[in-house]
Amino acid sequence: MPCNLELKISKTLPKCTFQHLKQIHALIITCSLSKNIKIFSKFLRRTTEFGRMDYSNLIFSQMGHDSSAEIVIWNAMIRGYAFNGPFQECIRMFDEMPQRGLKPHNFTYPYVINSCCELEWYGRGKRVHCEIVKSGFESSYAVANSLFNMYLKMPASFDVGLASNCKLDYARKIFDDMCVRPVELWNQMIGKYVNIGDVKSARELFDIMPERDIVSWNSMILGYAKGGKVANARGLFEKMPEKNVISWTSMIGAYADTDDLETARSFFETMPQRNVVSWNSMISSYAKHGKFVESLNLFVQMQSEGVTPDGYTFVSVLSACSNLGDLEFGKYIHYLSGDLSQSEVMVGTALTEMYAQCGDVDKAFAVFIKIGKRDVFCWNVIIKALALHGRSEEAIKIFLLMRKTGLKPNDFTFTSALFACSHGGLVEEGHIIFNSMEKDYKIIPKITHYGCLIDMLCRNGQLEEAMLLVEDMPFQPDVAIWGALLGGCRVTGDLKLAEKVVEKATEMETNESGVYVLLSNIHASAGQWIEAADARKKMDEKKISKKTGSSVV
Structure with a gap:
């Protein structure tokens, strides 16, 4: 009878519900099977498979000393904590095992x-x-596999002082010593080499594989594509016994990354079947290389073929709309993207930027407000948009609101905020924001931040303070800073300083026309027409031309 009952319980446990489990528990107690370690360990293990450990922990804590000292019982609990957490409890129980006279093993x-x-x-x-x-359990496949995965996951920042590939060397040693190595394990090792850019080691491993699957081939093609070795990628692609959509898409990306959009498009048109990732690869490639019309045309074709776009599609197409100033097409994409509160933050950010680039900053702000969970990039876009459209005070209010949310600004945030202060004449606010960079956020100001601050001072006639800042800053001035100083000279009418600034700027052998145009305008505003003409003449001598201004809006 006990043997039959034990067999029935063993068959029932794997498919029972939690309620049935409690009934089995009662049956085990009433039939005096609690001391049967084999059946009780199976029962305890099953209690850990419902996503929580409170019931399992209760049972374990009520067990007698003899039963709880069995290795199989401890392993059941350790396994449960490893699956459900808290993971600290798994480590704690492992540490306690020697105190109980238990020795861990391959399980x-x-x-x-x-x-x-x-x-x-x-x-x-x-x-x-x-x-x-x-x-001596290193030779166990389960143990070796867990160690292998640990070293693959170990970040490069761990063990500062070691070379970044040392952790991969550990993984490779474990891999080489494993008796059983399924193709998935080979693919993991190759994939890791590809991720760190060591295509040579990946290829060496690929060449000695006892068998390969399509993942093996795709990993190597991707490795060559990432390294810009298109010919090698093409060679492997041609040798593949079978190809899937990932293989074709990798080749599209490989050629697009080397600016060969014609061949990339040829692969796109030739591939036997496409998914949304394939379309995204080609559409985004056009957008990245400034082929914005082609990007939109391909999106229209994608729609006509009934392929449903995703967030990545919308971001690429919205980028094309932004650069073309195509507000109507951008509105159409907005309609297709649906409810922003449910949308990904990247789509909302791209929409915000599109409306701002197309001149509708009010709509950009309305879209920004509706975005559910905003990241720092999203805030940066709206701050910059408001600043560029002359709404400096609003831009600073948004900057301060971002800080109140607890989101940490980055150097791009401060560039936009300082730009707003510069163009809005908010000198005091600009100083406060600039000083808070290193003091509050440990962000060391870059030359762009100094440039914004110097431009702010120059626009407000504080030329002397701007010059002192130029002398004290830890960078050599660039053409933008000299241009800002020239702009300040124009505000104050300081022709003598303007000549010195141009002299310094020309030492950089810059081809920027703005420096000479500003100097010419300063002389012209003072009625010094001969000097103004001389400044323009210097542009001709250096073969520097000024591009005609234009707008996409």
Whole structure:
């Protein structure tokens, strides 16, 4: 009878519900099967497979000393914590095992290593690795596989002082020592080499693989594509026994990245079947290379073929609309993208930028407000948009609101905020914002930030203070800073300083026409027409031409 009952319980446990589990628990107690470690360990293990550990922990804590001292019981709990968390409990139980006279084995170690990975306790994981070597379980496939994955996941920042590929060397050693290496394991190793740009090692491994699948071929093609070795990628592509949509899309990206859009389009047109990623690859390639009309035309073709666009499609097409100033097409994309509160933040940000670029800053702000979860890039776009459209005070209010949300500004945020202060005459606010960069956010100002601050001072006639800042800043002035100083000279009418600034600027051998045009205008505004003509003449001598201004709006 006990044997039959044990068999029935063993068959029922894998498919029972949580409610049935409690009934089985009652049955185990009433039939005195609690001391049967084999059946009870199966039961305990099943309790851990419902996503929580409270019931399992309760049962474990009520077990007698003899039963709870069994390795199979501890392994069931360690496995449960490794799957459900908290992962610290998995490590704690592992640490407690020696105190109970229990020795971990090949079933224990994989779950402990996986918990170390989840917690990012890689130092602890390496110490567990040492224990594994001492105990002789390194040859176990499950143990070796968990160690292999740990070293693959280990970030390059771990163990400062080691070369960035040292962690990969550990993984490779474990890989080489494994007795059983399925094709998936080979692909993981190749993929990691590709990710760090070591295509040579990836190819060496690829060449000695006992068998390859389509993932193996695609990984190598991607590796060559990322390294700009299109000929190598093409050679492998031609040799592939079978190709899928990923293979074709990788080749599209490879040729597009080397500016050969014609061949990329040829691959796109030739591929037997396309998915949304294929379309996105070609559409985004056109947009990145300034072929904005072609990008929009291909999107229209995508629509006509009934392919549903995704967020990445919308971002690329909106970028094309922004650069073309095509507000009507941008509105159409807005309609297609649907409810922004449900949309990805990248689409909302792209829409905000599109409306701003096309001159409708009010609509850009309305879109920004509706975006659910905004990231720092999203805030940067609206701050810059308001600043560019002369709404400097609003831009600074948004900047301050961003800080109140707890989101940390980056150097692009400060560039936009300082630009707003410069163009809005907000001198005091500009100083406060500039000083807060390093003081509050540990962001060291770059030359662009100094340029904005100098431009702000020059626009407000504080030329002397601007010159002092130029002398004190830890950078050599660039043409933008000299241009800002010239603009300040124009405001104050300081012709003598303007000549000095131009002399300094020309030492840079710049081809920027703005420096000479500004100097010419300064002389002209003072009625010095001969000097103004001389400044223009210098442009001709240096063969510098001024491009005619234009707008996409």
